[in-house]
Amino acid sequence: MTEKLSDTARKTVLAPLLDNGWSMVEGRDAIVKTFTFEDFTQAFAWMTRAALWAEKWDHHPEWFNVYKTVKVTLSTHDVGGLSTLDAKLARKMDSL
Numbered sequence: 001m002t003e004k005l006s007d008t009a010r011k012t013v014l015a016p017l018l019d020n021g022w023s024m025v026e027g028r029d030a031i032v033k034t035f036t037f038e039d040f041t042q043a044f045a046w047m048t049r050a051a052l053w054a055e056k057w058d059h060h061p062e063w064f065n066v067y068k069t070v071k072v073t074l075s076t077h078d079v080g081g082l083s084t085l086d087a088k089l090a091r092k093m094d095s096l
C-alpha cells in the first residue's frame with residue numbers, strides 16, 4: 001500500500017528533485033516542474049515517452065502542454081499527497 005512520504009523521506013527523496021528544477025506546489029502536497037523543448041513535436045514526443053512509464057507504473061501526472069512547454073504536477077491522489085511514486089516518476093521524467 002502506497003503511503004505519504006514521511007518527514008525523513010522527504011529530506012532524502014525530495015531534496016535531489018528540488019535541486020533539479022522541481023518545486024513544492026503552494027498549499028498542496030505536490031511537486032511541479034515546467035519542461036521546455038525545441039518545439040511542439042519534441043514536447044509531445046517526451047510526453048509520449050513519459051506516458052508509457054506512467055501507464056507501466058499506474059501512476060499518472062497532471063500535466064499541461066502549451067506549444068514547447070509541459071508543466072508537470074505530481075501527487076498521489078490515493079494518499080492525498082506526495083509518495084515515493086511521485087519521486088520515482090519525477091526522476092524518470094528528468095531522465096527522458
Ligand SMILES: C[C@H](O)[C@H](O)[C@H]1CNC2=NC(N)=NC(=O)C2=N1
Binds near residue numbers: 061075076077
Ligand atoms: C485506482 C487508481 O486510480 C490507480 O491505482 C492509480 C492511477 N494513477 C494514479 N496517479 C496518481 N498521480 N495518483 C494516484 O493515486 C493514481 N492511482
